Amino acid sequence: FMSLSDSARDQFLCARIYAGHQHAQRPEPLWRGERYGHDRLRIAYISPDLREHPVGHLMVGVIEAHDKTRFETIGVSIGIDDRSRIRERMLAAFDRFIDAQDLTPRQIAERLREWEVDVAVDLAGYTSDSRTDIFLHRPAPVQVNYLGYPGTMGLDCYDAILADRTIIPDEHREFFTEKVVWLDHCYLPVAAGIGIDPPQPRQAYSLPESGIVFCAFSHDYKIHPEMFAVWMRLLAAHPDSVLWLMSRNEATRANLRQAARHNGVDPERLVFATRVPRVEEHLARY
Numbered sequence: 001f002m003s004l005s006d007s008a009r010d011q012f013l014c015a016r017i018y019a020g021h022q023h024a025q026r027p028e029p030l031w032r033g034e035r036y037g038h039d040r041l042r043i044a045y046i047s048p049d050l051r052e053h054p055v056g057h058l059m060v061g062v063i064e065a066h067d068k069t070r071f072e073t074i075g076v077s078i079g080i081d082d083r084s085r086i087r088e089r090m091l092a093a094f095d096r097f098i099d100a101q102d103l104t105p106r107q108i109a110e111r112l113r114e115w116e117v118d119v120a121v122d123l124a125g126y127t128s129d130s131r132t133d134i135f136l137h138r139p140a141p142v143q144v145n146y147l148g149y150p151g152t153m154g155l156d157c158y159d160a161i162l163a164d165r166t167i168i169p170d171e172h173r174e175f176f177t178e179k180v181v182w183l184d185h186c187y188l189p190v191a192a193g194i195g196i197d198p199p200q201p202r203q204a205y206s207l208p209e210s211g212i213v214f215c216a217f218s219h220d221y222k223i224h225p226e227m228f229a230v231w232m233r234l235l236a237a238h239p240d241s242v243l244w245l246m247s248r249n250e251a252t253r254a255n256l257r258q259a260a261r262h263n264g265v266d267p268e269r270l271v272f273a274t275r276v277p278r279v280e281e282h283l284a285r286y
């Protein structure tokens with residue numbers, strides 16, 4: 001729905017409807033107000049993407065930079081182990097790491113409660129392979145929505161969302177069930193320690209040798225007709241340019257070529273990229 005509407009009010013309503021439908025049954029909370037007396041704050045990061053994934057790229061430097069004298073970090077992986085370099089860095093950075101892919105949400109929540117986790121951070125939200133049910137069990141005193149899904153979860157089991165004032169302007173706070181906690185500058189961390197492969201010649205990417213390359217590598221379902229029309233006007237204004245897009249299937253490519261023709265642009269000026277397995281390759285293309 002976020003790809004179709006920029007109305008904060010409508011997005012909030014959508015999230016509340018979805019949350020009420022998916023999570024109508026609420027289990028008894030595992031944390032019941034107990035006070036912990038830890039020397040270091042225990043923070044658990046729960047994610048299916050502690051691997052070769054945008055969230056993994058962005059978070060690994062954050063985990064590595066934690067002050068180990070003040071914080072104990074726990075990584076809870078609910079996704080695949082891709083044995084990548086990012087995964088290796090994750091394993092080394094966390095004080096404690098658990099591969100919980102085969103555990104149930106209840107089992108994971110019980111583990112977090114046994115460890116007396118102070119803050120549980122959901123790095124997935126409503127994205128692929130997430131497990132919101134873990135947080136419905138309330139295993140920690142403070143539960144946070146961060147990074148993977150910069151929208152409201154529409155659930156009262158999330159106490160806070162970390163954001164900046166671009167992601168959530170002041171006037172949009174009322175459309176979040178979470179308390180909005182603004183970071184000083186930007187909510188999106190830099191991907192620390194990520195290199196870039198040597199770029200290949202343009203022809204290796206099926207691009208023309210010269211001219212402007214307009215590029216949008218987002219998921220193709222996010223391409224709205226009004227936005228696409230803007231792109232077509234850009235191509236018309238720059239006759240030697242091309243538009244470089246990401247697409248996963250031929251049906252989408254055929255539809256976009258047809259839309260280009262409808263907007264008076266030669267469909268051959270649309271160039272399609274495929275996914276690459278490593279972020280270093282992806283950055284080299286840019």
